[in-house]
Amino acid sequence: MKKYYSFLVLFFVGLAVSAINPHDYFTWVLEVFPAVIGMCVLVFTFKRFRLTTLTYTFILIHCYVLFIGGHYTYAQVPWFNWLRDALHQSRNNYDKIGHFMQGFVPAMIVRELFIRNEVVKSRGWMPLLIVSVCMSISVLYEFLEWFVAIISGESGDAFLGTQGYIWDTQSDMLYATIGAITMLIMMAKYQDRQIKNDPR
Numbered sequence: 001m002k003k004y005y006s007f008l009v010l011f012f013v014g015l016a017v018s019a020i021n022p023h024d025y026f027t028w029v030l031e032v033f034p035a036v037i038g039m040c041v042l043v044f045t046f047k048r049f050r051l052t053t054l055t056y057t058f059i060l061i062h063c064y065v066l067f068i069g070g071h072y073t074y075a076q077v078p079w080f081n082w083l084r085d086a087l088h089q090s091r092n093n094y095d096k097i098g099h100f101m102q103g104f105v106p107a108m109i110v111r112e113l114f115i116r117n118e119v120v121k122s123r124g125w126m127p128l129l130i131v132s133v134c135m136s137i138s139v140l141y142e143f144l145e146w147f148v149a150i151i152s153g154e155s156g157d158a159f160l161g162t163q164g165y166i167w168d169t170q171s172d173m174l175y176a177t178i179g180a181i182t183m184l185i186m187m188a189k190y191q192d193r194q195i196k197n198d199p200r
Helices: 002-018 025-045 051-071 076-085 093-115 126-160 168-197
Strands: none
Touching: 002 025, 002 051, 025 051, 051 093, 051 168, 093 126, 093 168, 126 168
């Protein structure tokens, strides 16, 4: 149980640090909100359905990606400003890391749910269904960004984070799809071992 408490401690430490003098608190709340909601769901369901250590680890990594984006805004993360200038890019591309993780981590969660609950009997169909679920999550998030930008006006610009790139929404969904596919290619066998061996 100690390792699970460690995850909680690391989560709240990251959340607290990201809340110290962020770029603006409105954007910070919008960016970290999914992490907070996700953590509440995981705590609430912990006794009934405990995920593997591998999945919890990547969920925590994803939370930290959100915390960093919330603190600086995705368009102003310093390391990626440096990368933009060094590589002569036109924009800060930290948001693409966020959207890649938006596909990678949900794919890990969905795959574990599918396997352990025997949702899909045929393993052949599983990759297609997992990627489809992750793409749907990405689309819903883009709808959320659009809705927030409409109701909040200029205050939502930092949350939307297009940085003048007209294909930002489409590329966000592409990166989430790539993230989901990457997870299936790179982590599926390791996740299978974790599901088999991780004590419940």
